[in-house]
Amino acid sequence: MVQPTIEETRLSTEQAIKTYREGARITDADALVVEDLSVYYETDNGTVKACDDVTFTLKQGERFALVGESGSGKTTLAMALMRLTRPPGHIAKGSVTLNGRDITKLSDDEMRKTRLSELALVPQGAMNSLNPVMRIERQIVDGIIDHLDDDDPKPTKEELQETVRDLLTRVGLRPSVARLFPHELSGGMKQRVAMAIGISLRPKLIIADEPTSALDVVVQRQIMQTLGRLQEGLDASIMLVGHDMGLVAQFADTIGVMYAGKLVEIGPVEEVFSDPKHPYTKLLIGSLPSLQEKREFLGIPGLPPQLIFLPEGCAFEDRCPSRFEKCQAEIPDLFDLGGRREVACHLYEEEAKS
């Protein structure tokens, strides 16, 4: 392979950033900086490193997708960003800087105020996250009232109703939905309500944890497109957590692939799909069924390691088709390949240095 010169690399990087910006939303400002974030669960059998030394940056307006199979730590990471990790889990180290503030250092009360107003969660399975005995309008208003400061003027009933009506319209629901109970709504409508609650205080970062996992394709597309529209309206960033690579390809600007608690690859979505670097990403993309051609299914052989008994070296080593001696002995760092591409694999150590 011919190595590009420094000048060429610089140019292609600039080009990459430019194409990015022409996607319009993305600015240079950092919305979220996660550094060395580790979340451990202490169990009787030892420490489970559900999320280990995760580092990434999210730009203002960017759509970042975090993918990985179940048990790879993606939901743990999302919950840690919200500071909703429950014992025996705890944030062992690292920092999460949101709009210039390290939220791991905030008091519980400050964090409570930060949630919803600065970062909001659109949860997995909205059907289970709404209160079945409360009307939709109460559930939307709840968060708004809870975030009022003591000296804020109390909004009137009419103002609140107006807010609810406005929010429901923005997520594509009729205002009359406000008076309904969750069981009267379809799955897609419930997910829209969850989005309405999420955006009620105009957060700057929306974390969407598998927002469409139980919905069918047309509704899924509608929900994702509504989410994208809301994001543009709020000038917010989105972190999408999920395992559906198709959805990621359709929606995201940047992709982060997690495996066994670690980020193994980060890059612009188009480049990662056309030229995946990490062997796991390669297999993952290769295993996707397509509509263009019929072929045999290629699964990824083997199972991910148990997070409590992680091997000494790379966690993917025993399933990896391109492993070599070093992989068993040493955990690879996340190597920077330029152009916002990073990969945690010993194969790219040389490329990263040059």
Add this chain to the structure above:
Amino acid sequence: MSTFLELEHVTKTFGSEGMFGNGSVTVAVDDVSLSIDEDESSITTVAGESGSGKTTLARLLLGSHVPNAGRMLYRGKDFTRLTRRERRNFRREIQPIFQDPFESYNPFYKVDHVLDEPIKNFRLASSASEKQQMIEDALEMVGLVPEETLGRFPHQLSGGQRQRVMVARALLLKPRVILADEPVSMVDASLRATILDSIRRLNRDLGISVIYITHDLTTAYQISDNIMVMYRGTVVEAGTVDAVIPDPQHPYTKLLIESIPQPDPKNRWGSEPPQQNWDTSDLQITGCRFADRCPAVMDRCQDTKPAQYLINDHQLTACLLHEENGEMTDTDITSTFQTEKETIKAIPANS
């Protein structure tokens, strides 16, 4: 050739309008006819969004719903007139695999339990060693290692393994038909392949017909021979996957295919499609049920219910855009389905 199971103009509604009903009627399956052949095995996909009636159709086929109109024939005999013995036989010959591999287990029992039970129930084995052998054979058939699977509790297996144990359970009973209702939607994408592959092997190697219920047309295209697309209880398009998927004719099928999140960032979705209007009761709709969302809607669609029109030998659609292909009289509908059946036969099971 003989027919294993046949639905004749079956309709299933829920709720009632009358004095004691709450006034809302849902037509979950509306006048659907289909047949499953005894000798020619195939994989047929039933596709559609939630609320399209695909699960109701599955429950009808399993005999757990009784149709409001039309009838179901099991080996040529009306389902409601089966003897106890025939009904027992029916329950062995058609086996379901459900969506959620987490809820189909009792967490207090080892996984062996779900495999023991059907053998006991249908007295399939005469000795303990024969039973053990049957279980091990079934597990190996779906690509599991018996020593690593038996004796474990459900939570000790991955979602993919659990679902494959369910396939093995269905397999023990030597069924003619396996009815898989969204078997992979709760399982990680990377594990889906293994489950679908074991289902496909059942069809190829053992000649078991599979009805695969899903909203995921990508996997449907990969594993099945035929497809029927449902929308609000009606079959809007049917045929072989090789005819339907590359060249869908009904606007709803087109929408479904366009909405598949293709793993290709260069090929993204177009503009946001309209939402379904759930306000109109099914009985109020006199025309095409897709009319309120259809991009190609014509005035006539509001009050004319489309019949089924033949596009070619391997494809039919229920859309007025194809009316010129000839509206069918009652007998013609049956002939369409025979054609559809012939298309099923035209494709060898292992193509």
